[in-house]
Amino acid sequence: MTNNTSKIEVHWNYLLAIENDLEKLSRYVEFDERNFDCFSVEITRILLSASAEVDVVCKQLCLKFNQSSSADNIHRYRDEIKTAHPNIVDFEVIIPRYGLSLRPWDKWKDSQGLPDWWTAYNKVKHHRETEYHRANLKNAIDSVAGLFVMTLYFYQEKANSGKLNPVPQILRVNAEYFKGIFHGGNDWSFMYRIV
Numbered sequence: 001m002t003n004n005t006s007k008i009e010v011h012w013n014y015l016l017a018i019e020n021d022l023e024k025l026s027r028y029v030e031f032d033e034r035n036f037d038c039f040s041v042e043i044t045r046i047l048l049s050a051s052a053e054v055d056v057v058c059k060q061l062c063l064k065f066n067q068s069s070s071a072d073n074i075h076r077y078r079d080e081i082k083t084a085h086p087n088i089v090d091f092e093v094i095i096p097r098y099g100l101s102l103r104p105w106d107k108w109k110d111s112q113g114l115p116d117w118w119t120a121y122n123k124v125k126h127h128r129e130t131e132y133h134r135a136n137l138k139n140a141i142d143s144v145a146g147l148f149v150m151t152l153y154f155y156q157e158k159a160n161s162g163k164l165n166p167v168p169q170i171l172r173v174n175a176e177y178f179k180g181i182f183h184g185g186n187d188w189s190f191m192y193r194i195v
Contacts, residue, residue, distance in 0.1 A: 009155055009158070009164070011053070011056070011057050011060070011151050011154060011155070012151055012155055012164060014053055015053070015144075015147055015148060015151045015168070016166065016168060018046060018049050018050050018053065018144055018147065019144055019148070019168050019169060019170065019171055020169065021042075021045075021046055021049075022046055022140065022141065022144050022170070023169050023170050025042060025043065025046065025140075026097075026098070026170075029043075029137055030098075031095065031097075031098035031100060031137070031141065032098070033138075035137055036136060036137050036138035037133075037136050037137070037138070038136060038137045039132065039133050039134075039135050039136040039137070040135075043135055043136060043137055043140045044124060044128075044132070044135035046140040046143070046144065047117070047120065047121055047124065047135045047139055047140040047143050048121065048124065048125065048135075050140070050143040050144045050146070050147045051117070051118060051121035051125075051143045051146075051147075052121075053147050054118075054143065054146055054147050054150055055074075057147065057150045057151055057154050058071070058074070058077035058081065058150055059071060059072065059077070060154060061077075061081060061150060061153055061154045062076075062077060062080045062081065064154065065080075065084045066080060066084075074114060074118055075112075075114075078108050078113075078114075081153075082108055085153055088105050088108065088149065088153065089103075089105050089106055089108045089109045090103060090106070091103065091104075091105060091149045091173075092173070092174040093145040093148055093149060093171055093172070093173065093174070094171075094172045094173070094174050095141070095145075095170050095171060095172070096172060097170055098170075100141070101174070102141065102142055102145040104117065104142050104143070104145040104146035104148075104149060105146060105149060115142065115146060116139065116142070117138075117139040117140075117142040117143045117146065118143075118146075119134075120134035120135065120136070120139040121139070121143060144171070145171065148168065148171045152164075152173070
């Protein structure tokens with residue numbers, strides 16, 4: 001008997017684990033703008049986990065297209081990633097189940113802009129005693145969407161060929177803008193054509 005193995009995509013698997021936590025949260029807090037200011041320990045954990053992984057993936061993505069990159073913070077990531085992938089600022093993530101459409105990196109359109117969820121992450125990480133309320137549902141959802149986008153860019157070759165599996169449970173790419181294509185009726189694979 002032969003065992004077939006393939007490379008484990010650790011960042012993709014971690015994204016899927018965080019997305020699973022977000023999906024579980026939706027059983028207790030409806031993903032509705034009237035709840036976006038809701039905050040809790042679980043929401044804080046999701047925001048911190050997703051944002052910390054964004055930091056890791058951004059650094060790896062910078063090294064992927066520039067092996068001598070010394071980018072080590074969100075400002076330098078922004079500058080290098082926008083140069084390599086200028087369309088990232090318009091990348092739209094949808095959560096069809098809740099009618100949500102997100103552009104987690106749109107603040108990067110401004111040359112000094114940072115996503116609100118990233119600012120919240122840093123405030124909560126460094127000043128939790130006064131900034132705990134920033135670990136809210138909106139920032140948690142946006143941070144997971146931001147991680148989804150960065151992870152897709154990091155695994156762009158596999159994403160473009162439909163070999164990035166398994167698929168997320170609730171996160172999708174807006175096909176109108178980014179040519180996300182569902183394959184098969186049971187949603188076993190999803191192709192992301194990143195432009």
